[in-house]
Amino acid sequence: MVKFITKIIDSKVVLFQEGVIMAEALDVLIDPDDGSFVGLEVFLKTDKRRMFVPSSEIKGFGQGLVVVKDFSSFVLSDEVVRIGKVIEKKTKIIGSRVFYDNGEYVGKVEDATISFEELSLKNIYISPKFSIKFLAENLIISAKMITRIEKNKIYIKNTDDKIKAAKAIVSPSPAVD
Numbered sequence: 001m002v003k004f005i006t007k008i009i010d011s012k013v014v015l016f017q018e019g020v021i022m023a024e025a026l027d028v029l030i031d032p033d034d035g036s037f038v039g040l041e042v043f044l045k046t047d048k049r050r051m052f053v054p055s056s057e058i059k060g061f062g063q064g065l066v067v068v069k070d071f072s073s074f075v076l077s078d079e080v081v082r083i084g085k086v087i088e089k090k091t092k093i094i095g096s097r098v099f100y101d102n103g104e105y106v107g108k109v110e111d112a113t114i115s116f117e118e119l120s121l122k123n124i125y126i127s128p129k130f131s132i133k134f135l136a137e138n139l140i141i142s143a144k145m146i147t148r149i150e151k152n153k154i155y156i157k158n159t160d161d162k163i164k165a166a167k168a169i170v171s172p173s174p175a176v177d
Helices: 081-089 157-168
Strands: 002-005 012-015 021-030 039-046 050-052 059-061 063-068 097-098 105-115 120-128 139-142 146-150 151-155
Touching: 021 050, 021 081, 039 081, 050 081
Parallel strands: 012 063, 097 151
Antiparallel strands: 002 105, 012 021, 021 039, 039 050, 059 063, 097 105, 105 120, 120 139, 146 151
């Protein structure tokens, strides 16, 4: 199953057995080192505070719903090492500016998808910079093209450079007898 991050944000978080709405999803946590889906940042309605749900505690998704195992699925950031590390790095996917490795600006991330089979980022959807907007409404970039994720910035491989380099290679002329 693949889900859009913007469809997960603002979803109601429901306990599996009880069917009770306990929280609202605030953000999706992606590890910037490997692109893995770590969990969700949520606002717990009973305690009126920010907590987290590790990806291993998520049982499924519905229309505007995230289903979690039980109340123990809600943890503080320091209770799960990977969540704490992601929170420390303060990286966001949605709204990040995207650059090629050479520093050229590509656009801004409007949305992204997560593969729940692989528990990782699948694609990012970029609103391109003004000069190339006429070419595409949104650019869809595979997460495999991402070289690094930093605070508010994502760097991707530049396939255009490889194409230009290949064209620049002069093919040998055929042998003349």
